[in-house]
Amino acid sequence: MVxxxxxxxxxxxxxxxxxxxxxxxxxxxxxxxxxxxNNVRKFNVKHGSFILWxxxxxxxxxxIVLGVIDPGVGxxxxxxxxxxxxxxxxxxxxxxxxxSIQESEFDLYKIDLKGxxxxxxxxxxxxxxxxxxxxxxxxxxxxxxxxxxxxxKSMEVIDIWKVKLGENFIEGEVMNIDRFGNIMTNxxxxxxxxxxxxxxxxxxxxxxxxxxxxxxxxLLMIKGSTELLELSLAKGSAxxxxxxxxxxxxxxxxx
Numbered sequence: 001m002v003x004x005x006x007x008x009x010x011x012x013x014x015x016x017x018x019x020x021x022x023x024x025x026x027x028x029x030x031x032x033x034x035x036x037x038n039n040v041r042k043f044n045v046k047h048g049s050f051i052l053w054x055x056x057x058x059x060x061x062x063x064i065v066l067g068v069i070d071p072g073v074g075x076x077x078x079x080x081x082x083x084x085x086x087x088x089x090x091x092x093x094x095x096x097x098x099x100s101i102q103e104s105e106f107d108l109y110k111i112d113l114k115g116x117x118x119x120x121x122x123x124x125x126x127x128x129x130x131x132x133x134x135x136x137x138x139x140x141x142x143x144x145x146x147x148x149x150x151x152x153k154s155m156e157v158i159d160i161w162k163v164k165l166g167e168n169f170i171e172g173e174v175m176n177i178d179r180f181g182n183i184m185t186n187x188x189x190x191x192x193x194x195x196x197x198x199x200x201x202x203x204x205x206x207x208x209x210x211x212x213x214x215x216x217x218x219l220l221m222i223k224g225s226t227e228l229l230e231l232s233l234a235k236g237s238a239x240x241x242x243x244x245x246x247x248x249x250x251x252x253x254x255x
Contacts, residue, residue, distance in 0.1 A: 002140040003032045005059055007052055007067040007096075008128065009040040016126070020066070020133040027137035036065075043071040045094050047246050049158050050175040050186075053099045054226050056087070066136040067091035068128040079111040079131050080155065081145045088145070090136045092127070095158030102157075109149030111135055160186055172229075174201070174248040181237025182214075182222075183244055187229040187252070192221060194254040199231065201242045201250045208252075221252075 004024060010016040017038050024031055036055045040048040048069040059065070070092045082089040082097050084106040089097040093110075111131060113122070122130040135148055163186060164171040172187040195210045199219065211220040214232050219241065224230040229252075231238045238244070 001030055001032050002028075003034055003060060003063040004136050004140055005034050005036050005055075005063055005065045006038065007036040007040065007048060007055075007065065007069070008038045009042050009044065009048065009069045010038050010128070012038055016128065019126075019129045020068075023129055023133040024066075024137040024140070027134055028141035031137060031140040040069050041246055043069070044246065045069050045071070045096050046158055046160060047176065049096050049099045050160050050184075052096065053160070054176075056100045059087070061086045063087055064136050064139055065089045065091075065097070066128075066132055067096050068132055069096055070094065070127060073127050074124045077156075078152065079113070079127065079135075080152065081109040081111060081135065081139070081149050082155070083107045083109070083145050088139055090132050090139065092132075093152075093156050095156040098155065098157050099160050107145065108152045108155055109145045110152045111149045163187055163191070165191060169251055169253045171249065171251045174244050174246055174250055175228075177239045177244065177246060181233065181239040181241075182224075183231040183238050183242070183250075184224060184226075185229045185231070185250065189223040189227050189229055192223075192229055192252075197221065197252040197254050199242065199250065199252055201244045201248050204242050206242060207255075 021033055068091055078093040080093045084101045084104045172185050174183055175186050176184040197208055199206050199208045206219050208219040208221045211222055220232045222230045222232050233241050
């Protein structure tokens with residue numbers, strides 16, 4: 001059995017995810033479908049790429065990742081398959097997969113739409129159902145990328161690791177906010193040089209203190225489960241407190 005992991009910004013209020021699951025189950029009944037999340041911020045490819053990077057280390061080898069955060073659906077952007085040593089990725093060529101494979105060797109393919117037997121005619125507005133789910137299903141049932149596409153030389157790139165490090169400060173970005181309001185950043189914990197700092201996000205500033213758990217007082221700087229800096233507020237929402245959102249720039253000044 002091969003697992004197909006879904007990552008989308010479709011949410012769970014519409015039929016879209018169900019349609020993609022139905023396509024997969026029709027073409028490859030033995031495939032196991034597992035959801036990473038369907039709640040990536042709408043149209044936010046960078047947010048999806050960060051969540052995938054976080055999740056991938058816990059996904060079993062030889063799995064397929066079906067990633068559809070696709071604001072360019074219906075445009076000339078390429079549908080692709082990316083085959084790394086451990087995983088196969090299917091989705092649009094918009095940078096979604098790059099942070100997860102940038103340190104690995106990989107083979108890249110443009111999906112052959114004419115030569116692939118899709119489940120029905122492409123509508124142009126739902127490539128998740130019409131292209132990516134069928135391709136993922138066929139890969140799960142034994143087709144090779146070479147049978148489903150042509151070799152491609154380059155792919156779109158997203159850099160989620162841009163930080164600016166100074167003697168007394170570091171600047172980074174809010175990459176994710178979980179349901180508890182914890183702010184996940186792209187700042188490596190090893191770059192947190194002080195036990196306290198002034199955090200600046202948008203027009204708000206607040207003092208934050210290092211903590212080894214979520215049970216401290218005030219705004220906390222915590223080493224997250226992926227060894228990146230998180231900002232937390234005990235039994236509260238750091239995101240609400242700082243009026244922060246995904247994509248915000250942030251700065252820590254060491255004091």
